[in-house]
Amino acid sequence: MRLVPFGALTDDDFALWRAIRDSDPRWNSPYFTPEYIAAVHNGRPVEVMLGDGFVWPLHKSGSAAKPAGSPGADFQGPLVEPGVRFSPRSLLASVGIRSLTFDHLLDGYQDLDPWTEEKRVSPFMDVTGGLDGYTKRVDKSGRDKMSEARRLTNKAARDLGPVEFTVDARDGLDHVIALKREQYASTGARDHFADQVNQDLLYRLFDSDLGLLSTVYAGPHLLAAHFGIRSQGVLHWWFPVFNRKYGNYSPGWILLREMVIAAPDLGITRIDLGRGEDEYKRRAMTGSSTVCIGAVTSGMRTSARRMSRAAVAAAKASPIAPQLKALVRKFR
Structure with missing residues (x-):
């Protein structure tokens, strides 16, 4: 086993990474792409644990480590070839790591099960076939919200001006970050963007093929926006925001409905909503993944x-x- 600085990876190392990732659809999430890790590394050094059929990008501090992208990465874990087994403690000891904590480890790693302390639901939306396909799979609560979003879209158009959805906006990320920080402050949640490193990461991803900024306006008024990342048919619903002034129009649902409609043209078949059981996630989901919290210590x-x-x-x-x-x- 080797621990290699991300910047020192060879073409063969990247070829191994991509081959393993392509071997299993559970790693379709953009968080498992070398491109995402490259963007993370440019703001915070990443070292990659490499071995036969094994790739795991990490942040290392002294003898402790976390998955690369923590705490912002909503899916974490090593990429492992089928049939490869490993001893987590021995693996870490071989590269000088005494503890590795994780908070969004994708469930299903048999060798890491003993180190899992808690499991959480991470809902997703199967949007294959766009809105028609989605509404056939989602339960009545989700269908009702999509119908309500259609009605409120028409109402917003009458009250505020023509509703315009831009699936791939080329500006407005500053506004998204500002609205998200206002949301954190109003709810008492930890401000993810108080750290400039996290803001800079979004700008790098925005300028890459992974980033996708989508907006909904009614006339000159921004109703809602979302910044996420996408890869191999998966969009990760990462930082949605809405203008509280227009909350009575359910702008978040208007935006989500427009994204489902646009999904086929984007080649998107799944929208990962991230860990948590917020009401909108419970209503919108058609299924869920499981992520784990724990540590190898x-x-x-x-x-x-x-x-x-x-x-x-x-x-x-x-x-x-x-x-x-x-x-x-x-x-x-």
């Missing part, structure tokens, strides 16, 4: 992590959880 560290996660889970389940959250926001 020493025995004592593993026990401590499990105890810590158990304590957090108990606190969330407590009747006073809402008051605790409010207190945390107050002093954040």
Whole structure:
């Protein structure tokens, strides 16, 4: 096993990477492309663990590591040829890594199962065949929201001006980031874009073949926008935003419906919505993947992590959880 700086990878290394990725559709997500990792590496160094039939891009700090793109990568994990088995501890020790934490590990790695502490749902939309195909697969709740979005699109056109959807907008990323930061502030969530490195990554991806910025306007008014990344028929729904001023038009659903309609022309058959069980994801999903949270560590560290996660889970389940959250926001 070798740990190679991303910038030192050879053509043969990239050929191995792409061959493994093409061997299994579970790695169709753009997060597993060399192009995504290249964009990440240009802002934060990536080292790649390479072996026979094995590729895993990582961020290494001292003797600790995380999957490349953390904490922004919504799917993580090594690319492994069929039949290849590995011992996570031995693998890491061979390249000087003592601990590796993950929070969006794609489920299904048998050798990493013992190190998984929690599993979460990551919904997706099968949009094969566009809107007609999608509405045949989604449940009644999702169909109803799509019908409502059509009606509200017409209402927005009457009230605000002609509705225009641009699937591949060439400007407006600044506005998306600003609206997303406003959303983080209003909900008390951690501001992902407080770190300039994360903003810069979006601009690099925007200028690449992976990035896709889509917008919906009604007259001169921006209703909603989304920036995501795409590869091999998969669009990852990453940073959706909407203008709160026009919230009564359900602008997020208007945008999502337009994207489903546009999917066949883009060659998109699946929209990954990312980890979480937000209401819109539950309604829009036609299926789901599973992602895992955990760490490969020493025995004592593993026990401590499990105890810590158990304590957090108990606190969330407590009747006073809402008051605790409010207190945390107050002093954040």
